[in-house]
Every structure is written in structure tokens, then in C-alpha cells.
Amino acid sequence: MRQFTHILKKELKDFFATPIAYIVITIFLIVTGWFFFSTFFLYNQASLRNFFNLLPLIFAFVIPAITMRLFAEELSKGSYELLMTMPVTFGDIIIGKFLAGLVMTAAMLLPTLAYPISISFLGQLDWGPVIGGYLGAILLGGAFSAIGLFASSITHNQIVAFIVGAAICFTLTLIDKMLFFFPEAILNMVEYLGADFHFSNISKGIIDSRDLIYFISVIFIGLYGTYLVLLQKE
Template identity: 60%
Template sequence: MKARALGTITKRELRAFFVSPVAYIVMTIYLALTGWFFFSTFFLAGRADMRSFFSMMPILFSFTIPAITMRLFSEEYSTGSFEMLKTQPLTMADIVGGKFLASLLFILIMIVPTLAYAVSVGTVGELDWGPVFGGYIGAVLLAGAYSAIGIFASSLTRNQIVAFIISAAICVMLSLINQLTWMLPPALGNLLASLGTGYHFTNISRGIIDSRDLVYFASVIFLALYGSWLLNQEKK
């Protein structure tokens, strides 16, 4: 993987995001929902914290990120541009890595305006910034994991809607699995909960940065991107 080639694909995909109406629609919906949820719960609870804001992040990302990533490979397949891409002096790692970085950068741009929520809370009360920093670190890791999953789903089909459904289903399952283990024996329930993103994101959003949570997210990102690489390497 070469930095120059990686940068070329990243710039290409970022440009594609910023000329796509879907990306702007998703960003608008995300900011509208987070703004409505934040201000409604903040004024109802009357607490100077952002716990409720971060608590809805996994499920919201489960739908917004697949909508952003669904086109990354599916569109290439359906338009035939993937065949042209294969003729370029690029490795498949460059292509997959560049698409991942572009999607993650776009999501970070989407998240940045929500920092205004933390500032507004801090002006009206004593905000504990530890969980806030932890929440945003967790949001970046979660965005990386779901972006990688979305790219994997997009590598499975030329239909963008199918890619969205597959990716959203996986992300929702990972987000909620830790809340569905109460009916299981404790040992099995704890094991299944630890496989979900919601469990690890919740830990980090409390301001507790544990190496096990970091390893978990890194593993999800690696496995999903490796799966994408394998699928597209076969097509190449």
C-alpha cells in the first residue's frame, strides 16, 4: 500500500461524496436527529451531561453510515467503472483503504458540528469533559467499524439498496446484542455482549479507555476491510 495511491483514492471518493445528494441528505438527517434528540432530552433531564446524546449514537450510526458507504463498491460494479479502476497502477489494498479513509473522513466532518452541543452544555453547567472526550473517541472508533462493515457489504453486491440492508442489519445486530442477553445464562450472555459494538462503545463513552475496547474496534475494522479485500481481489 503506497501513501500516494491511497491519497489518490481517498481524494477521489471524498469528491464523489461532496457531489452526491445522498451524502448531504444523510448528513442533514443525522444533524437534525441528533439536534432534536439532544435538546429535547437535555431540557427534559435538566442535567449538564451528554450521556443521552452518546447513548443513541450506535443505533443512529447503524443507519446513517450504511447509507453513506452503500455506493462505494456497488456503484463501481453497476456502472462498470470497477473494470477501469482495475487497470490503474493501484493495489486492491490501496482501493479498499482509500475508500475506507474517505468514508471515515466524511463521517468525521458530519460529527464535528455536534461539538456545539458539548459547548452549549458547558456554558450552562459544570460539564464533566472526561465522558465527552471518551464519547467522541468512541464515536470515531464506532464510525470506523461501521464504515468498514459498510464497505464489506458494498463489496458483496452491485445493488446499493441490498448493500445498505446487509450493512444496516449487521450494524443494528452489533449495536443491540448486549441488550438482548438478559435471557441467557450469565456466562453466555457476557460472551455475546462482548461481541457487540454497543458494549464496547458504552465503556469508552463513560470516559474509560480500556485497551480491550480499542483492540475490539481495531479487530472489527481489520476483519471487515480484509473481507472486502478478499472479495475484490477475486474480482480483480
């Protein structure tokens, strides 16, 4: 088996052995559940659109909270030294930790599958956008995990890692809502940078290669940035 799978498993074990996992998942479910269902019945529509609209904003602070410890903790405790003296490459470490962040995000999303299932009993649910929404959520989770991982690699302090990660994720989420601040010439470019813009396309059930490329590039940039930071530490 490839080395990164061992790191992935260890991270998951570490994550689920401590209360952080359960606290983060619980908070996520309470916040999404409350905001979604508090207005759900007013709309009188069997759709998850509002849930998916909320998701980027909530992810922007929940995912950095998951990923903040991935590197920062190792750096502050010194276990990074042990990791580096084992026969693993930077690639193994980064991929393993990134996938750990992604799996945790997926674990967090899993209980929310109860929403579409229960809603499908209430009315005619269009499954297209739901499937698109979950696919988009995984992509978004991946992009934010990569950013969070990068934030975690630049500091020994988990709180700093969280704040930096959340700040970047928030910016990407909100930037396409601030378009009126930007000159017309770069409007399209700024809009293209917005994570929320791409996510809302996918969550409508439209899977466009531009949106896929956006998320994959953000993941790549995040992970490559992390790689450069680790290289710098030598």
C-alpha cells in the same frame, strides 16, 4: 504520496459533489438534535450522555447509507474495471475507500461539537466523557464503515448494500440488549461482541485496551472480508 490518498480524495470529491453528503448529514443532525434536546432539559444535567447513548443506533443506519455506494456503484457502473486497470493494489483501494467513509463520518460529527460547547455555557460540563465519547464515536464510525464497505463490496445494488450493512450494524448494536435470549455459558462472549457495550465504556471516559482491541478487530475483519471479496471477483 501513497496511492490510497488519491482514491480517498476522489471519493470525498464525489461524495460532496452530490447531494447525498448534505442530505445524510442533515438527517443525522436533525435526528440526533431532536432526540437529544427533547429530553435534555428534563434531566437538568450538563452532560452529553444521552447523545452518546443514541449514537450507535443512529450510526447503524446512517453509516451504511454513506458507505453503500463505495463499491456497489463502481461495480454496477463498471468503473471498477477502470480502477482495476490502474496501477493500484487492492490495499490502496480498500484503505482509500474506508478512510473516505471514516472522514465522512467525522464530517458528520463535526457540527455536533456545537452541543458540548453550548452546553458548557449552561453548566459544569465534564470534558472527560465528551472527549472519550468523540474518540469512541470515531472508532465506532470506523467499525461501521468497515462493515458497510464489506456490504457494499458483495453486491452491485446499493440498496442491498445498505440493508446488509445496516442489518449487521444493528445486530452488533443491539446484541448486548438481548442477552436474556442466550445461554449463560456464552453470555460474556455475546456481550463482548456488542458494539454498544464497548462504545458506552469509552463514552464514559474510560479508555480500556479491550474496547480499543474490539473496534480495531471489527475494522480489520471488515476490511479483510472486503479484500477476500475483491479477490474472489477475479
